[in-house]
Structure formats: structure tokens, C-alpha cells
Amino acid sequence: MISLDEVRTDVNVDNEPAIILAGDYLNKITGEKIERECRKYLDQGIRELIVDFSQTEIVNSIGVSILLGVIDSASGAGARVVFSDVNEDTVELFETLGVTKHVTLQN
Amino acid sequence: MFENKHALIHTFGALADLGQAVTDKNNFQETIKTSLHLISGALAIMRGGVARYSRYAHELNMVAARGLGDDFPLSLTLCFEDERQFLANGLYPIEVREAKALPFFQVYDPSLESTKIELFVPLVIQSEIVGALLLGEKASGLPYSSYDKEIICAMARHIGVAISQRNLLAEIARQSEENRQLYESLRHTYRDTVQAFAAAIDCKDKYTEGHSVRVGKYSEIIATELGWSDEEIEGAAVAGYLHDVGKLTVERKIINAPYRIDAKESAELNKHPAVGFEILTPIHHPYADVPLAAKYHHERLDGRGYPDGLHDSEIPYIAKIVTLADSFDAMTTDRPYKRRRPANEVFEDLQGNSGKQFAPELVTAFFKGILKELAGESKDKKFRKLLGREYMESEGLARVVQSGVNNLAPTSGLTAIAAK
Numbered sequence: 001m002i003s004l005d006e007v008r009t010d011v012n013v014d015n016e017p018a019i020i021l022a023g024d025y026l027n028k029i030t031g032e033k034i035e036r037e038c039r040k041y042l043d044q045g046i047r048e049l050i051v052d053f054s055q056t057e058i059v060n061s062i063g064v065s066i067l068l069g070v071i072d073s074a075s076g077a078g079a080r081v082v083f084s085d086v087n088e089d090t091v092e093l094f095e096t097l098g099v100t101k102h103v104t105l106q107n
Numbered sequence: 108m109f110e111n112k113h114a115l116i117h118t119f120g121a122l123a124d125l126g127q128a129v130t131d132k133n134n135f136q137e138t139i140k141t142s143l144h145l146i147s148g149a150l151a152i153m154r155g156g157v158a159r160y161s162r163y164a165h166e167l168n169m170v171a172a173r174g175l176g177d178d179f180p181l182s183l184t185l186c187f188e189d190e191r192q193f194l195a196n197g198l199y200p201i202e203v204r205e206a207k208a209l210p211f212f213q214v215y216d217p218s219l220e221s222t223k224i225e226l227f228v229p230l231v232i233q234s235e236i237v238g239a240l241l242l243g244e245k246a247s248g249l250p251y252s253s254y255d256k257e258i259i260c261a262m263a264r265h266i267g268v269a270i271s272q273r274n275l276l277a278e279i280a281r282q283s284e285e286n287r288q289l290y291e292s293l294r295h296t297y298r299d300t301v302q303a304f305a306a307a308i309d310c311k312d313k314y315t316e317g318h319s320v321r322v323g324k325y326s327e328i329i330a331t332e333l334g335w336s337d338e339e340i341e342g343a344a345v346a347g348y349l350h351d352v353g354k355l356t357v358e359r360k361i362i363n364a365p366y367r368i369d370a371k372e373s374a375e376l377n378k379h380p381a382v383g384f385e386i387l388t389p390i391h392h393p394y395a396d397v398p399l400a401a402k403y404h405h406e407r408l409d410g411r412g413y414p415d416g417l418h419d420s421e422i423p424y425i426a427k428i429v430t431l432a433d434s435f436d437a438m439t440t441d442r443p444y445k446r447r448r449p450a451n452e453v454f455e456d457l458q459g460n461s462g463k464q465f466a467p468e469l470v471t472a473f474f475k476g477i478l479k480e481l482a483g484e485s486k487d488k489k490f491r492k493l494l495g496r497e498y499m500e501s502e503g504l505a506r507v508v509q510s511g512v513n514n515l516a517p518t519s520g521l522t523a524i525a526a527k
Contacts, residue, residue, distance in 0.1 A: 061149045062148055063148065065143075065145070068151060093117055
């Protein structure tokens with residue numbers, strides 16, 4: 001699993017899905033780092049991004065915006081985005097907003 | 108319409124966060140970027156941008172963008188018709204596909220089309236265009252509902268106010284800078300005028316040519332050594348430049364007398380401090396003490412000066428500075444009836460008269476100023492320029508000045524008695 005603090009640009013993740021821990025920082029402007037890391041993995045050839053929500057209680061508007069940025073980048077690169085361990089309330093929110101149309105949910 | 112409470116809370120949370128974000132006046136760029144995140148995230152809008160309008164250039168300049176790509180123009184020009192229509196429209200979102208008649212949407216159609224921009228929101232605050240929002244398709248793929256547009260409208264108002272406030276602050280900063288430059292220019296003009304005036308005063312006395320300017324410069328040195336602010340130092344210099352302005356009314360033959368003047372002539376000459384005060388008082392100087400320096404620059408700490416025979420603490424501080432500068436210049440320049448005195452003798456005289464004629468702390472400050480220059484610690488060599496190289500290289504001068512610094516009392520005896 002790759003958390004923001006552990007991410008290294010030189011990590012060899014050949015064709016492995018990159019797992020990104022959403023955590024709490026997703027809901028702040030500093031969460032843009034998630035987007036940058038995802039773009040880096042996509043540039044390295046990764047074609048599956050797994051965003052792990054196991055430590056994310058709620059997702060606010062900034063969080064949604066950042067996730068849409070990840071989705072947009074992945075879509076441009078022909079990659080798949082998986083949201084894992086999303087809690088029920090957040091799933092409901094993502095469905096209402098139409099975010100789930102662009103990702104695969106996985107528990 | 109939102110289908111569940113989570114979505115409703117999500118949207119109102121975004122509105123609340125936006126209200127807080129726009130109050131941050133420290134980082135405008137960050138505020139606008141956060142605002143774009145909040146509006147995009149509130150309604151799950153895939154891409155968009157916020158532009159700030161320059162009414163001078165008639166351009167919308169992108170401040171923040173998400174998902175618009177590198178090819179999207181950073182500046183979008185509005186023509187008069189666009190401005191007119193956007194002003195009339197106000198903050199309400201415009202459907203791009205329904206507004207193609209406007210020149211703006213015709214010119215930028217390829218960029219708007221390729222980035223799937225669906226809504227254009229002119230940010231109109233107090234009948235002025237301050238910017239615009241460009242919003243792409245929603246993640247749901249559904250068209251924007253009227254409820255969505257109301258939310259966008261509310262959020263756009265917040266962003267518009269933030270930009271408007273920024274513009275206002277920028278305008279205040281611009282005007283403040285303009286005022287500062289104007290003030291600087293006025294100060295320069297004032298100082299140039301004062302220096303010209305000082306030169307005019309000195310012209311009357313062919314033997315003391317440059318006296319007022321030198322007294323101004325010595326006063327400046329003393330004020331600098333006292334650690335005064337730049338403005339206070341300038342005030343001291345001006346007081347020095349103008350201290351003898353009253354001499355303009357004294358007959359030239361008295362001023363230029365190549366002999367020691369008699370009692371009658373002396374009485375005439377001694378009127379110049381009071382006359383100087385009268386001349387300078389009606390002028391609105393940036394420095395309040397300038398007229399006082401003219402009036403009291405012949406007073407002594409021991410009360411034996413003129414015109415009022417004031418004692419130490421009764422004499423304005425600025426006058427004490429000018430007194431020292433004036434006397435030093437008188438002793439170090441040739442007069443019609445007297446050659447200038449040797450440097451060592453002058454500094455010994457200053458030390459000897461410290462506490463009687465001169466304020467000791469000012470003599471100390473003055474000595475320290477010249478010591479720095481003798482030790483090569485000051486770059487501008489003010490004393491050398493005023494006194495000449497040969498004079499400054501008088502044998503034993505540094506020793507005499509250093510001895511003076513060591514022996515001078517911190518305050519005058521008279522002050523000490525007054526304090527008791």
C-alpha cells in the first residue's frame with residue numbers, strides 16, 4: 001500500500017495497481033498531492049489506480065473535486081479507477097453525484 | 108433536486124466552506140483555487156475555471172483551472188457587446204450552447220467545445236464584471252438543473268465578492284504607492300528648496316560660504332549617531348540648513364565686516380535667531396522643531412547664551428544639535444578676522460565646553476561619528492568631504508577624540524542638578 005508519506009517517485013510498480021490511501025488529507029487543498037501522485041503513476045504506465053477509503057470517514061467538496069481530477073487523469077490515460085472500502089454514506093453521496101459512473105467500487 | 112440528506116449536507120458544507128475560504132485575504136490565488144474545488148466538488152463538475160476580469164485590457168484572465176488542458180486560452184477577450192450582455196445577465200449561469208450568438212462564444216467556441224464547458228457565469232458585483240466561472244459537464248452526465256444553477260449562483264456571488272475585494276485592495280495599494288511616490292517627490296522638492304535656501308543664506312556672507320549646508324550636514328551626522336530615524340535625521344539636517352535664515356535681514360556690511368563688530372552691530376546681528384524663528388514659523392514644515400532650532404541655536408546650557416538665556420532642559424533638543432554643529436563649523440572654517448583653528452584644539456574645546464555650552468551626549472555622539480571615520484568604519488567619509496583630507500589627518504587627532512569620548516560625562520551637570 002502506498003500512502004502519501006511513503007510514496008517515492010522511483011518505486012518500481014511495474015503493471016501493479018497503485019494503491020493510494022485517501023486518508024483525511026483528501027479533504028484539504030493539500031490533497032492535490034494525491035492527483036499529482038496518480039498522474040505520476042499513470043505516466044509510469046500504471047493502468048489501475050486503487051483509492052483506499054478505509055481511513056476516510058467523510059468526503060467533502062474539495063475531496064470530491066480531487067477525486068474527479070484523478071478520474072479525469074485516469075480516463076485520459078485509459079486507466080481504471082477503483083474505490084475500495086468506501087463507507088455507506090460516502091457511497092450514497094458518490095452515487096447521487098454521479099461519481100460512481102466513472103469508478104468501480106470494491107470492498 | 109438532491110435525493111438524499113448526505114448530498115444536501117455536502118452542498119451546504121461546500122457553501123459554508125466557500126464563505127470561509129473567501130475571507131482569506133492572504134493568498135488570493137489559493138483562495139480562488141479552493142473556491143473552484145468547492146464549486147466543482149459540490150455538484151461533481153468534471154472541469155472548470157475561474158477567471159478575473161481586467162476592465163482595462165477587457166480580458167478574462169484565468170486564475171484557476173481544472174481539467175481544461177494546456178491548450179485552453181489563459182486570456183479571453185470581451186468586446187463591448189459581450190460586456191453589455193454579461194452585465195445585463197448578472198450572476199446567473201449562461202448555457203453556452205444557447206448563447207452562440209454572442210461574439211465571445213463565437214470566438215472561443217472551439218476551446219469551449221473541446222473542453223465541454225456547459226455553463227458560463229459572469230461574476231457581476233455591484234454592476235461591474237469582476238470575473239467569470241467556466242463550468243464543464245457534471246460527473247453524472249445529467250444537464251444542470253435549476254436547483255444546480257441556484258447553488259452555482261450563490262457560490263459565484265461569494266467568488267465574485269472575493270475578486271472584487273481583491274481588486275479593491277489592489278486599487279488601494281496602487282493609490283497608496285502613488286501617494287507614497289508623490290510624498291517622496293514632495294520631500295525631495297522640499298529638501299532641494301531648503302538646500303537652495305541655505306545656499307541663498309550663505310551667499311550673503313562671502314567668508315562663510317557653505318556654512319548653512321555644512322551645519323545641516325553636521326546636524327545630520329549627530330542625529331545619525333543618536334540612532335534617530337531617517338525622517339528625524341532629515342529633520343535635523345533641515346534645521347541645520349535653515350538655522351541662519353534670520354541673517355537675510357541683517358545688513359551685509361555687518362555680516363561681512365572684516366573686523367570684530369562693535370556692540371551696536373553685534374546687537375543687530377544677534378536679532379537673527381528671533382527673526383529666523385518669525386520667518387520659519389508660518390511655514391508648514393514636515394518637522395515641527397525647525398523654527399525652534401533657528402531661534403535657540405545660540406543658547407548655552409549654562410544660561411549665558413541668547414536670545415533668552417535659557418538653561419539646559421529649557422533648550423529644545425534640536426537647537427542643542429544645531430548649536431554644536433554651528434560652533435564646530437565656525438571653529439573649523441576661516442573667518443575674515445580669524446583663521447580656522449587646528450583640529451586637535453577644536454575637539455579639546457568641544458570637550459572643555461561640554462556641559463557648559465554643549466550637551467555632553469551630543470558631543471559624545473559627534474566624537475563617535477568622527478572616530479568611526481578615522482577608524483575607517485564609515486564608507487561615506489562625510490567629515491573628510493567637509494573638512495578636507497589634510498585637516499582630518501592632523502597628528503594625534505584620533506587620540507584626542509578618543510580621549511574625549513572616554514572622559515565626557517553622560518549628562519551635563521546642570522541636568523543632574525535639575526534631576527535632583
